[in-house]
Amino acid sequence: xxxxxxxxxxxxxxxxxxxxxxxxxxxxxxxxxxxxxxxxxxxxxxxxxxxxxxxxxxxxxxxxxxxxxxxxxxxxxxxxxxxxxxxxxxxxxxxxxxxxxxxxxxxxxxxxxxxxxxxxxxxxxxxxxxxxxxxxxxxxxxxxxxxxxxxxxxxxxxxxxxxxxxxxxxxxxxxxxxxxxxxxxxxxxxxxxxxxxxxxxxxxxxxxxxxxxxxxxxxxxxxxxxxxxx
Amino acid sequence: xxxxxxxxxxxxxxxxxxxxxxxxxxxxxxxxxxxxxxxxxxxxxxxxxxxxxxxxxxxxxxxxxxxxxxxxxxxxxxxxxxxxxxxxxxxxxxxxxxxxxxxxxxxxxxxxxxxxxxxxxxxxxxxxxxxxxxxxxxxxxxxxxxxxxxxxxxxxxxxxxxxxxxxxxxxxxxxxxxxxxxxxxxxxxxxxxxxxxxxxxxxxxxxxxxxxxxxxxxxxxxxxxxxxxxxxxxxxxxxxxxxxxxxxxxxxxxxxxxxxxxxxxxxxxxxxxxxxxxxxxxxxxxxxxxxxxxxxxxxxxxxxxxxxxxxxxx
Numbered sequence: 001x002x003x004x005x006x007x008x009x010x011x012x013x014x015x016x017x018x019x020x021x022x023x024x025x026x027x028x029x030x031x032x033x034x035x036x037x038x039x040x041x042x043x044x045x046x047x048x049x050x051x052x053x054x055x056x057x058x059x060x061x062x063x064x065x066x067x068x069x070x071x072x073x074x075x076x077x078x079x080x081x082x083x084x085x086x087x088x089x090x091x092x093x094x095x096x097x098x099x100x101x102x103x104x105x106x107x108x109x110x111x112x113x114x115x116x117x118x119x120x121x122x123x124x125x126x127x128x129x130x131x132x133x134x135x136x137x138x139x140x141x142x143x144x145x146x147x148x149x150x151x152x153x154x155x156x157x158x159x160x161x162x163x164x165x166x167x168x169x170x171x172x173x174x175x176x177x178x179x180x181x182x183x184x185x186x187x188x189x190x191x192x193x194x195x196x197x198x199x200x201x202x203x204x205x206x207x208x209x210x211x212x213x214x215x216x217x218x219x220x221x222x223x224x225x226x227x228x229x230x
Numbered sequence: 231x232x233x234x235x236x237x238x239x240x241x242x243x244x245x246x247x248x249x250x251x252x253x254x255x256x257x258x259x260x261x262x263x264x265x266x267x268x269x270x271x272x273x274x275x276x277x278x279x280x281x282x283x284x285x286x287x288x289x290x291x292x293x294x295x296x297x298x299x300x301x302x303x304x305x306x307x308x309x310x311x312x313x314x315x316x317x318x319x320x321x322x323x324x325x326x327x328x329x330x331x332x333x334x335x336x337x338x339x340x341x342x343x344x345x346x347x348x349x350x351x352x353x354x355x356x357x358x359x360x361x362x363x364x365x366x367x368x369x370x371x372x373x374x375x376x377x378x379x380x381x382x383x384x385x386x387x388x389x390x391x392x393x394x395x396x397x398x399x400x401x402x403x404x405x406x407x408x409x410x411x412x413x414x415x416x417x418x419x420x421x422x423x424x425x426x427x428x429x430x431x432x433x434x435x436x437x438x439x440x441x442x443x444x445x446x447x448x449x450x451x452x453x454x455x456x457x458x459x460x461x462x463x464x465x466x467x468x469x470x471x472x473x474x475x476x477x478x479x480x481x482x483x484x485x486x487x488x489x490x491x492x493x494x495x496x497x498x499x500x501x502x503x504x505x506x507x508x509x510x511x512x513x514x515x516x517x518x519x520x521x522x523x524x525x526x527x528x529x530x531x532x533x534x535x536x537x538x539x540x541x542x543x544x
Contacts, residue, residue: 022386022390024386027384071536085261089389089393089460089462090260090262090389090392090393090396090462091260091389091461092461092462092463093385093386093462097385116341119521135541154385155384156385156387157382157383157384157385157387157388158382159382227461228388
């Protein structure tokens with residue numbers, strides 16, 4: 001399902017000796033794992049929905065899981081915020097991590113919003129749009145996965161942060177283009193009723209906001225990384 | 231004798247209470263270390279610095295002018311009162327400049343010749359303190375950033391590194407402060423022969439340590455943030471540069487201002503980032519402090535000495 005994440009990739013520390021992990025570091029890894037699990041559940045729920053076009057039991061199971069992981073992520077984030085003050089990180093590190101966690105937290109919120117929108121509005125997806133919705137979902141999921149990886153790159157002090165930020169930006173642009181194409185197509189489709197057009201447009205906007213949030217997060221990582229450049 | 235020495239103890243107490251913020255203010259205000267631990271470490275290492283390397287500064291300050299015990303008392307009282315007054319008025323003040331100013335003021339009243347060669351050396355060092363700290367901070371920023379850039383530290387290792395260094399160099403800064411500034415506390419009395427060199431170092435170090443332990447908390451928590459308004463790495467470079475600068479002047483044997491050293495270091499770091507970051511008002515305040523502190527204390531000490539002469543016929 002998911003790959004567990006690790007900040008130090010070893011863990012190795014100064015002068016390549018094994019390094020004992022800091023409690024904050026362990027909690028951040030836990031939080032990022034939860035985001036990854038939330039993303040997996042979201043992706044599975046969407047795949048299920050797009051393959052059948054119905055709110056099946058399997059979809060409902062993944063919808064609940066997405067909600068659970070989103071809530072768990074919130075709890076972990078709150079625990080992290082408290083821990084960061086107790087563990088006495090320097091204000092610069094604390095400020096950066098807090099801001100990044102807050103920005104990252106919008107991503108699972110948005111994934112949850114998508115599956116809940118589908119569930120509460122019982123959206124019927126026209127069969128001829130499923131493929132493009134699947135592609136849109138895949139692009140948005142990709143930005144989430146890249147954002148988690150980017151957070152780890154930043155924490156590890158890697159140099160290629162800028163490239164990752166640029167990559168997320170490119171995927172977000174692809175998602176934007178596809179969103180526009182979808183809305184354009186839906187509103188010119190005579191087989192879809194007006195009310196359904198509005199509902200589908202709302203779904204596209206909510207879905208596309210995942211990559212918007214991921215892009216905002218990536219830009220913030222870029223700023224934090226520049227501040228740390230020596 | 232102890233009544234006379236009380237003015238020195240007061241000066242040392244005030245110096246310890248205020249200047250410990252220059253070495254541990256950043257670490258305490260950033261919650262890297264608790265105030266009590268910082269205060270104990272500062273007190274111990276200020277005393278160590280005073281005992282191990284305080285003698286040179288005491289000899290230099292003592293050689294500036296000859297005074298008897300009462301004149302030394304007036305000098306220290308005038309300097310301590312001026313420092314307290316200027317601190318209350320939130321004006322930049324240096325205890326080193328206050329003591330030298332007071333010595334000159336008293337010397338002029340009693341007609342005792344000032345050794346201008348010694349004074350010239352001291353003034354050059356005063357000018358060299360912020361400039362030297364700025365140059366050192368500028369260079370250290372590049373050296374440290376080159377070394378850290380090669381290490382590829384992850385954020386937590388980097389954080390731990392900065393935190394540990396802030397404590398280690400805070401300790402070193404406290405040692406330098408003790409070594410350099412103990413002369414301001416007891417140097418005047420040493421030259422009168424009232425106390426021996428060992429007693430001068432011990433009394434000066436202890437009174438500064440007492441100031442740190444009893445009255446530095448608020449200064450560290452509030453002033454500490456204002457002294458170094460930089461992120462972790464910049465703050466570390468500032469603390470290192472100012473500690474080294476103050477220590478160098480302890481070797482040279484001239485007491486200088488740790489506050490001016492840290493301000494100079496902040497300017498040096500600001501130069502690395504952008505010249506526009508430098509606060510010109512702050513520069514104006516430093517220049518104002520340089521001029522007013524010795525002049526004001528000289529006038530005040532001379533006035534106090536004249537009053538004592540007129541009132542008590544001393």
